[in-house]
Amino acid sequence: MFEAILIAGFGGQGVLSTGQLLAYAGMVEGKHVAWIPSYGPEMRGGTANCGVTISSRPISSPVVSEPTVLIVMNRPSLEKFQNSVVKGGIIFVNSSLIDLRASRNDVRVFYVPANEMAEELGSGKVANNIILGALIELTGVVSPGAVEKSLQEVLPPHHHKTIPLNLKALETGAKLVRNGQKT
Amino acid sequence: MFEAILIAGFGGQGVLSTGQLLAYAGMVEGKHVAWIPSYGPEMRGGTANCGVTISSRPISSPVVSEPTVLIVMNRPSLEKFQNSVVKGGIIFVNSSLIDLRASRNDVRVFYVPANEMAEELGSGKVANNIILGALIELTGVVSPGAVEKSLQEVLPPHHHKTIPLNLKALETGAKLVRNGQKT
Amino acid sequence: MPRVTFREERCKGCELCKHFCPKGIIEMAGHINAMGFHPATVVDAESCTGCATCARMCPDIVIEVEKEEKKVG
Amino acid sequence: MPRVTFREERCKGCELCKHFCPKGIIEMAGHINAMGFHPATVVDAESCTGCATCARMCPDIVIEVEKEEKKVG
Amino acid sequence: MKKVFTRPKSLKDMPFHYCPGCTHGIVHRLVAEVIDEMGIFDRAIAVAPVGCSVFCYEYFDCDAYQASHGRAPAVATGIKRVLPDRVVFTYQGDGDMAAIGTGEVVHAAARGEKFTVIFINNAIYAMTGGQMAPTTLLGQVTTTTPYGRSREVNGCPVRMSEMLSVLDGSAYIARVSVHDPPNVARAKRAIRKAFEVQEAGLGFTMVEVLSSCPTNWGLSPLKALKWLEENMIPYYPLGEYKKPAEVG
Amino acid sequence: MKKVFTRPKSLKDMPFHYCPGCTHGIVHRLVAEVIDEMGIFDRAIAVAPVGCSVFCYEYFDCDAYQASHGRAPAVATGIKRVLPDRVVFTYQGDGDMAAIGTGEVVHAAARGEKFTVIFINNAIYAMTGGQMAPTTLLGQVTTTTPYGRSREVNGCPVRMSEMLSVLDGSAYIARVSVHDPPNVARAKRAIRKAFEVQEAGLGFTMVEVLSSCPTNWGLSPLKALKWLEENMIPYYPLGEYKKPAEVG
Amino acid sequence: MAKILMKGNEAIGEGAVRAGCRYFFGYPITPQSELPHYLAKRLPEVGGLYLQAESEVASINMVFGAAGAGARVMTSSSGPGISLMQEGISYLAGAELPCVIVNMIRGGPGLGNIAPAQSDYFQATRGGGHGDYRVLVLAPSSVQEIIDLMQDAFDLADKYRNPVMLAGDGVLGQMMEPVILDDEIKPPSLPEKSWAATGRMGRDRKNLINSLYIVPENCEIHNLELGRKYAAMEESEQRWEDYHTEGAEMVLVAFGTAARVCKAVVDMFREEGRPVGLLRPITLWPFPWKRVSALADSVRCFLTVEMNMGQMVEDIRLAVNGKRPVRFYGRVGGMLPVARDVYREALKILDGGAD
């Protein structure tokens, strides 16, 4: 198995930590994983993205230049990255913040109104995890159990009280896929 | 022809300029010449020396490590350099300031009370030129005429009035050799 | 009447203009611009004195201020 | 009587001791030492007060000064 | 209708890359306004530092140099000595000028080099991720002083305006702030004076601008300005530290 | 008979390589006497510069480092941070400390590093052949100011003691001279105070010693001292620029 | 034994702490910032000191002081900052002081950018500073290897009394990978350093940290002694990884991040049954020329893959000494080689007939 996942959005949307959660889960399952952020003065512009590779074989370059899965949390990221996705790949679009449709038709595109759904759950902060739940359900790249275990490790202790909410968000995302929604 | 002349003494004894005069004269006669001083923090210790090479062929290293002629103006220089002189070479010892005999017996050694003789001529400053005169007479490395011409070029204009005195010193040194003195 | 114009696409939603407007007539819009910020906007243009305080505090030179020509000196 | 001793071979003939000796009893010798300098020397040892001014101004620590032991404090 | 406020001509019409509420943008505008108002655009030369403001060479539409970190004063010296009738300014952060570039700015000031330094003191290395700068306040938490800047380990913040004022070659040195409209106006006046003193050939000129870095301070733009006012100004008093008799 | 004056123990018994009448030798002796008198020889560490006094690492018989040109304060920082209970001093010339090493000494002072700088101001780069130093006086002829140091080209001499006193981390800063016996005595007292302040852990300490270079000034040793008194002292006033309340 | 996800830059810091390093002097620069951030937090926890210097020049000279005082000490920077350290590195080598210098290489020359590169290979292996000296250069290619090599770095530095450089890049510094860490950190047991200048403290002779040899004869002796030391390092410290070089027709040579990419390329070839292998130098200096030279007897050709305009390729040419063709493929300015492109290039050479 091999998945190269690119997660992109504004700084502050939790893009980097979502990627780390995913990588951690991969490690928990004994897979080869690598996580890498974009770095540098672009951070000034307020965008952030990271690549997560999860594979059954050692990982060559950790830089995700041709994602098998793309998660975009804002419009500039969709515009910038959609063409890099491999044919047959997947794009998750946070349709709460992006009023644009993806232009690719050789990939699967899921529109998830993640912010609205997260607000419904009680906190906009778990928008990422809704999409992550969908991703996991769809690709099976890691198991939900591994993610649950990883949450314990990745979140600092004083945030452990948010774990149930995060799990709910992951489950909500998974359901979306199970129900075949393509908003 | 090839002469590698090392002139050594205290700083302030005019050792460097004497060497330059000699080199200039060699140049005036169309020979290959090179002059090089010792440099560096030794100058603090108050010693100075320079090497002058005059040759009918291009000069390889200008550094005089095996002089054919050595002029020593003070005792430490005699001690330091006498063993470097080539067999059959010449050492001029300024016996006014050096109360030591050279220990080499495979070279020709001339003891010249240069300071005393210079004082007699009217200025201790021309002590070097007395020895230089002797050297030229003995080796013929350059002609007296070339030295006279060079004095004009090497001395700054406001010192030109000392030229007659310098010539007298050179001639005094030459005479010493002509008279076969080995003081 | 003075006129303040915002180059909305350049606004980073920092709220400095809003804070320093002596008339308190600047608010942040509900929508976000292409850069993802809620842009500033004047909610009560009538009250604007054209003092340009907002413009002078805007780090991104989003704001332009125009005023009736007055003969000065 | 105080005693000043010069380590002649270390003297560089700078004349600072001579200049600063309040008694004016230091002179430069006529001969030169191995380094080529005329070394300083005391010409009137009797007059020396042992003040050590010479030694304190000597950059080359050529001079040592001894004095009769006096009980101090 | 007359424009009472519009973008200065000396600034190229492009967005800044700075974070929301970063006062680098305000200072850029002030410098550009002074260049416009003095009519010196054609003779102006900007020297950009390494720091968040590295791209100021793009924003100022005059000829420009991108200098190595801290060395803008040496670069400006080279330029001004070749072209003495130009108006040369450097734009430097506190990491750039008060740390790695200390030697260069001290000696440019000592020599009385006739250019102007716009010195942005935001108490942090911003571009590289919020490390302690020499100007970071005691107790301030940064990425390299996670337990707060300690006097014992890191020493006290340096006051560059005070230090450079001691040198005979400095002609005009002022510390200003841009945390509210009156101070912005004062900052502009100081920048103008510095350029004028440079034009008069009187010596080295510098305007230190207390500036905010909301991102690395971890504060909203507004709170950052308040923090600046309440914490930085007491340690870094505003005012003109040195001015030639010739200048009002 | 009691020795009222003899060679200090902390100085190895070997001749100095300095020129006749060079006051580097006097200052070496004073430092060694202070080390002897304070009984700190075993804990003393010397950091030698690049300059005429580079070989001071040989003369001081304590452990020593030869630092790269101008960086002795950084080297001393590294040593003292690892060995905080040692007495560390640098011995630096004006080229070393006031030119290439400006950044290092300013920031050692700013951080309040607890070592002592013995700063030999002889208004010249002596070792390399008498070039202008930042401390060279206006009008002074050197090998690189053959027409005399010009204010217009080279700027004014820097006064390091004054400048470093501005920094909060400096604890004791004095300027002394060694051109006559009373001043030599005062110089020694200042060096002692500096070492004491270092031992007390109060911060950065420096003693600037106005010193002569007969060779590169082209003067006899005596005339050099006179020149120092008449020309250097007026521009570089003697005195204690900074001292902690704790110290008399 | 904990397995955790760790960033390369932080792994350098943790590896250093575990190797007994207690002093860090440095100046911020991207892309190595996480290392100082980590150590600023971590060193005080173990009684160590993180001190931010005013510049890289100051940093390396603080390292000089601390190393001379006998401490395990390190600094870190990237291209421009490492360039500023060249005088100091030459002094450290000249005075034979052990220390560790990290260079997370970025795009150059000049300010360049902050993206990953390998364009400081010459500087690292040929001594960017003045004089004849060598720095031992280690090039990890994974986060785990970073941790492991940090221990070696400090040990080798002490063993040879010589600066050791860890050469990485932005990718290695920024990426997170799983690493296995011993649960307990043993307190550092440093080798005795009788040469350290710590104050005499009763010692009967004086210790001196010095690189000045004013008499040329002495300076020559010193250089010859250094030369013998470097020869011993060349003899004993060459390190590399062989990846499917067995029976290889073509051997790729690449280090660090580029080697990761090349492994994928080798896999692509081996899957097709083509005998292509990878030699990954772990020490850049001493360069593993023994291994290259041995391979030169059996392979048809070499392809060097670097993130620069062609630097290590000179060492390969020197080792191969004309026996086989040596080709070069590079990406520059912060660009990474892409496995597919390298594959294509290699194929072209193989099929075009390299020789």
Next chain:
Amino acid sequence: MAKILMKGNEAIGEGAVRAGCRYFFGYPITPQSELPHYLAKRLPEVGGLYLQAESEVASINMVFGAAGAGARVMTSSSGPGISLMQEGISYLAGAELPCVIVNMIRGGPGLGNIAPAQSDYFQATRGGGHGDYRVLVLAPSSVQEIIDLMQDAFDLADKYRNPVMLAGDGVLGQMMEPVILDDEIKPPSLPEKSWAATGRMGRDRKNLINSLYIVPENCEIHNLELGRKYAAMEESEQRWEDYHTEGAEMVLVAFGTAARVCKAVVDMFREEGRPVGLLRPITLWPFPWKRVSALADSVRCFLTVEMNMGQMVEDIRLAVNGKRPVRFYGRVGGMLPVARDVYREALKILDGGAD
């Protein structure tokens, strides 16, 4: 046409003035001091400026500013100072600014000493600074050649918009030899520098002096462009002197002062009728590998003679590419090779059977 006796260091200064250089920024260091002394006097006479910087770091950055402003400008130093300039040199190369940098090499590493050496060969030819860049390096071996090469140095710098280094040593700097000088100095006619950032002064586009390419793709393009420029320099600017290489069995390779010694060695052999020659590289970068490579087809072996531990020998090995044995003889730490010793070494190789 006057023939006068001149010091090498002063010849650099006079050569620079004659080549139209009017700006010197530098910091004192032995053994090049006579150059600043000379220019401090001379430049004001021709309306130029000698400015003593506070450090070598400042010097090279002042050069950056003056070069960017379109002036012919130079600086000068020796080993330690040149090391401190490495960041600045990388910036100059990155921003493509023409200038001349003099390195009168001394014994290293560290403070070393001030005696003549050639141990900065790697630093000069491989770029001691970060990133992929090259500096054109000229190595004169007589005072007359210094004068002549200074004109070339400035012309080449302008032609390629690249720093040019003059590599000498204390012997070349301190020695006096006869030189022939044109009586009149033509006022400098500089090539137009439309790229210089002089203030817009009515120009419709803005000029920028810059080495930052934040986007890796752009930085790669920039590096490839630089690479093409360096390739052009390699193609067109290799310079060397052949000294009795005709029919040579063995060729010595040496530059600068070492080459002077080797000429005497060649003479010794030729007097005995043994065909030994000397190849003297005048450009160290680009290295005259074309010539070496051609010679490798006819000679039996090479002996490189350097005042270092063996640096240029790598370039010879690269050029010879295994075709012939390449031997090395070096003196270090400020020592000069002695003709008799080199002769003996060469003889040993010749008679021992080099191959």
